[in-house]
Amino acid sequence: xxxSALAKEAEQEVLEIRGDCEIATLTMDSRKETHRGLFFxxxxxxxxxxxxxxxxxKNGADALVVTHFLDVDVPQVKVRNVRGAMSLMAxxxxxxxxxxxxxxxxxxxxxxxxxxxxxxxxxxxAGYKVGLIGTTGNMIGKEYLKSEFTTPEPIxxxxxxxxxxxxGVQVVSMEVSAHAIAMDRLRGVHFEAGCYTNLSQDHLDxxxxxxxxxxxxxxFFRPEWISNAAINVDDDTSKEILKDIAVPHSTYGICNxxxxxxxxxxxxxxxVSFIMKLFDVNEMPVRLQLTGMFNVYNALAAAxxxxxxxxxxxxxxxxxAKVRSVPxxxxxxxxGTPYKVILDYSHSPDALENILTxxxxxxxxxxxxxxxxxxxxxxxKRPIMGEISGRLADYSILTSDNPRTEDPMEILASxxxxxxxxxxxxxxxxxxxxxxxxxxxxxxxxxIIVLAGKxxxxxxxxxxxxxxxxEKVVVAELLEEIRK
Numbered sequence: 001x002x003x004s005a006l007a008k009e010a011e012q013e014v015l016e017i018r019g020d021c022e023i024a025t026l027t028m029d030s031r032k033e034t035h036r037g038l039f040f041x042x043x044x045x046x047x048x049x050x051x052x053x054x055x056x057x058k059n060g061a062d063a064l065v066v067t068h069f070l071d072v073d074v075p076q077v078k079v080r081n082v083r084g085a086m087s088l089m090a091x092x093x094x095x096x097x098x099x100x101x102x103x104x105x106x107x108x109x110x111x112x113x114x115x116x117x118x119x120x121x122x123x124x125x126a127g128y129k130v131g132l133i134g135t136t137g138n139m140i141g142k143e144y145l146k147s148e149f150t151t152p153e154p155i156x157x158x159x160x161x162x163x164x165x166x167x168g169v170q171v172v173s174m175e176v177s178a179h180a181i182a183m184d185r186l187r188g189v190h191f192e193a194g195c196y197t198n199l200s201q202d203h204l205d206x207x208x209x210x211x212x213x214x215x216x217x218x219x220f221f222r223p224e225w226i227s228n229a230a231i232n233v234d235d236d237t238s239k240e241i242l243k244d245i246a247v248p249h250s251t252y253g254i255c256n257x258x259x260x261x262x263x264x265x266x267x268x269x270x271x272v273s274f275i276m277k278l279f280d281v282n283e284m285p286v287r288l289q290l291t292g293m294f295n296v297y298n299a300l301a302a303a304x305x306x307x308x309x310x311x312x313x314x315x316x317x318x319x320x321a322k323v324r325s326v327p328x329x330x331x332x333x334x335x336g337t338p339y340k341v342i343l344d345y346s347h348s349p350d351a352l353e354n355i356l357t358x359x360x361x362x363x364x365x366x367x368x369x370x371x372x373x374x375x376x377x378x379x380x381k382r383p384i385m386g387e388i389s390g391r392l393a394d395y396s397i398l399t400s401d402n403p404r405t406e407d408p409m410e411i412l413a414s415x416x417x418x419x420x421x422x423x424x425x426x427x428x429x430x431x432x433x434x435x436x437x438x439x440x441x442x443x444x445x446x447x448i449i450v451l452a453g454k455x456x457x458x459x460x461x462x463x464x465x466x467x468x469x470x471e472k473v474v475v476a477e478l479l480e481e482i483r484k
Contacts, residue, residue: 345455
């Protein structure tokens with residue numbers, strides 16, 4: 001495809017074009033070898049890729065997208081916003097696959113992954129071939145595809161959509177992160193439906209304030225982004241979305257009046273059952289193999305999207321009943337022990353409180369909480385999460401999450417600031433593997449051990465290096481050692 005043709009697709013961002021050539025590859029990694037590549041010089045918080053343009057050209061880039069022309073002898077497209085232009089150009093390069101499928105987007109602080117899985121199950125039960133894009137990876141039907149971001153960068157995103165379309169996918173259920181919205185990863189993409197789950201403290205390292213974080217989420221619910229919406233009315237911020245919303249929408253909830261709501265909720269360690277009332281007309285019994293009140297909300301959210309898409313209530317409830325687990329989301333591991341081990345991706349205050357409250361409701365013994373906080377991220381949440389665990393768990397084990405480039409002990413000291421005043425019992429074991437060993441060795445009949453923070457992740461990032469660390473594997477290995 002000609003550079004000039006790609007530039008025309010992003011004309012609202014393009015300021016000037018110098019030169020033209022045939023483009024066969026898109027890239028934003030100057031280290032990768034390409035053939036007739038177009039390199040996007042993305043300015044970042046830590047690095048400005050304009051400085052890597054010569055390396056990209058050396059590795060096969062025949063053209064550049066820039067915010068200012070560079071002294072490099074290849075065709076260049078000068079744009080206002082490189083990320084926005086990249087999304088528009090990538091869509092065109094891969095043949096606009098988004099226009100030939102129904103995209104269903106889920107945004108909010110918590111519940112995105114589980115809700116997107118439940119939507120996938122509902123649409124598959126209705127007879128569609130469904131793709132999934134999210135934190136745990138991408139899927140075409142039951143086939144997993146690797147992904148590094150909740151919402152991929154534009155080149156990977158549109159390449160994935162093209163792969164899905166070529167495989168016959170008709171509907172894509174996907175997580176829409178605040179980062180993706182703020183960084184223009186989805187410029188020009190339109191969703192058949194958008195779902196809002198909730199808002200709680202997270203990502204303040206990027207947004208600075210909760211107000212800015214919320215405004216980013218809210219911006220997704222505009223006609224240029226979505227055609228229909230499903231909104232959780234029990235979240236305090238929803239009224240601000242509903243006040244200005246200009247697309248057809250339905251609401252769901254438990255505590256407030258809603259189009260779709262749950263009553264007669266029963267929660268056990270094996271799942272949840274409730275009556276789902278639909279638009280004051282239908283009442284449907286729902287049985288989930290997932291547990292916790294938060295999964296009642298996730299089920300209602302997915303049901304709302306399914307109904308928007310014209311799926312029958314009977315099909316919705318049948319699909320919800322079949323979902324056994326979601327990777328790393330309140331996932332009960334098969335340990336063969338008299339105590340339970342639950343893997344959960346709760347790495348924010350609200351998420352940790354939700355999972356500990358849930359297990360507290362049905363634990364026959366002690367609740368043992370093992371968690372840490374990520375390095376190079378929001379520092380303010382660390383003592384808050386310490387306070388939550390100290391208050392809700394019988395015993396807390398503070399350990400490393402992904403310390404990244406920070407000193408792990410400094411992170412743990414911040415968590416201790418919050419847990420100490422609660423009087424809750426706790427210990428600090430920085431090495432996560434040894435911390436898990438300690439939890440397993442102290443487990444007794446009826447106890448529930450919550451391994452929080454890592455969830456589906458199969459690595460631990462220490463000093464910028466990702467080392468293999470899959471907690472399912474680690475737990476299995478440790479239990480074998482303990483039994484021996």
